[in-house]
Amino acid sequence: MEHKTRIKGNVHYVGVNDRTKHRFESMWPLPYGVSYNSYLIDDEMVALVDTVDICYFEVYLRKIKQVIGERPINYLIINHMEPDHSGSLRLIKQHYPDIVIVGNKQTFGMIEGFYGVTGEQYLVKDGDFLALGHHKLRFYMTPMVHWPETMMTFDETDGVLFSGDGFGCFGTIDGGFLDTKMNVDKYWDEMVRYYSNIVGKYGSPVQKALQKLGGLPISAICSTHGPVWTENIAKVIGIYDRLSRYDADEGVVIVYGSMYGNTEQMAEAIAEELSAQGIKNIVMHNVTKSHPSYIIADIFRYKGLIIGSPTYSNQIFPEVDAVLSKILLREVKGRYLGYFGSFAWAGAAVKRLAEFAEKSKFELIGDPVEMKMAMKELTYTQSENLARAMADRLKKDRKNNE
Structure with missing residues (x-):
């Protein structure tokens, strides 16, 4: 069995798959599930890199013992x-009471706070070093990717980077864990969604x-999430x-809400004109149907x-x-923004969108369109003008990039 877990050298994959959770962080849909990855370095000194969700502990312990037995x-x-x-962490400590926990000074306060675990600790700073025998590990502090204690561990012997949530993506690992042994097509969109939803603010x-x-x-x-990347680094x-x-x-x-379809017709008119102006990538999200996770990714x-x-x-x-x-929370930068709104008797939506425009610091494109009640010829014209202004701005970039 052991060879199936080998990544390279003495580095093994001992992660687990979660195919039951509906929402990651109770917010983000998981159509393909998610993996919690952990790694084992089977050297003179044995090191475990990160653990897994507590629900999977029994499966996890079995995987560890398949590699190292009772050592x-x-x-x-x-x-x-x-x-x-x-x-x-706490259960691992119960099974391996003499284990030394390796982390930085931010880590240890959290270990005690979350799990009440104390005991022998090996405190590392940026660039510090740990020899396991054959494998030599170096630690790199990467604060706010995407918590304050996050760090990455580099195995200098085999060139393996244990990157925490960095370079992660949604999606379980179905069969093999190496990118060379699976079809990785589904992971690219899930990587963009994972990054934009989870890490987005911390560019x-x-x-x-x-x-x-x-x-x-x-x-x-x-x-810690997704395949082990080797040929796709x-x-x-x-x-x-x-x-x-x-x-x-x-x-x-184009992100819009519409109760009776009138605001949606403005969105349709804008999309049609964008297409007529040669913009091919047009994504429309009705907010009551599209989950915000996918909107943010787009x-x-x-x-x-x-x-x-x-x-x-x-x-x-x-x-x-x-x-x-959610857009403001992620502090997205450098987007071109247009907006439109409607009302029946007292207009507020366009005013509120103007406040968002200011906060976002996006480059404002064209004139906002405000419609009273339903579509009229003037609304079609104004919507098309907004679309043309956006298309022109994008085409200007196209020229500059040529």
Whole structure:
């Protein structure tokens, strides 16, 4: 059995799959499930890198024992304290009472706070070192990717980077865990969604981490979620680099709410004109049907954003408002913004969208469109003008990039 768990050298995969959870962090849909990855280095001294969600402890312990039998584990390296990774910590400590926990000074306060676990600790700082025998590990602090205690562990012997949630993605591991032994097509969109939903706000810390890791001869990326990356390393780092710079493709995301279909007709008119102007990537999200998780992912993917809302009880439509707060929370940068709204007797939606426009610091494109009651010729014209302004702005970038 043992060879099936081997990544390279003495490094083994001992992670588990969660195919039952509906929402990650109780918020984000998991159509393909999610994996909680843990790794075991079977050397003179045995090291376990991160643990798994406590629900899977029995399966997890069996996987560990398949590799090392009844030998003790000397070190538990904690790269990240979120409970989906640290959840089994107390039980591991019960099974391996002499285990030394390796972490930074932020880690240990959290270990005591979450699990009441104390005992022997090996405190590491940026660039510190731990020899296991054949394998030599070096630690890199990567704070706010995406918690304050996050760090990454680099095995200098085999070039394996244990990256915590960095370079993670949604989706279980179905069969093999190595990217060379599976069809990885489904993971690319799930990586964008994972990054934008979970890490999105922390572009600047991700950039700092990428610079810190830039010179390392990485032969495998072992994240806490998703496949072990070996032949796709450049692509994975490229996706994280691009998303953390808030760089985006040419295209427009139209996000709207509509109670009776009138606001939706404005969205349709805008989309039709964008297409007529040669913009091919147009994604439309009706907020009452599309989950915010997918809306946010598309906003990270495309440069243009046009938001529309009806007035509801003299406010913005609540589901649109919820998406706006999620965009602001992630501090997305560098998008082009247009907006439109409607009302029956007192207009509030467009005013509220103007407040969002100011807070977002996005580049405002065209004139906002406000409609009273239903579509008229003037509304069609104004909607088309807004679409043309957005198309022109995107085409200007197209020219500059040529």
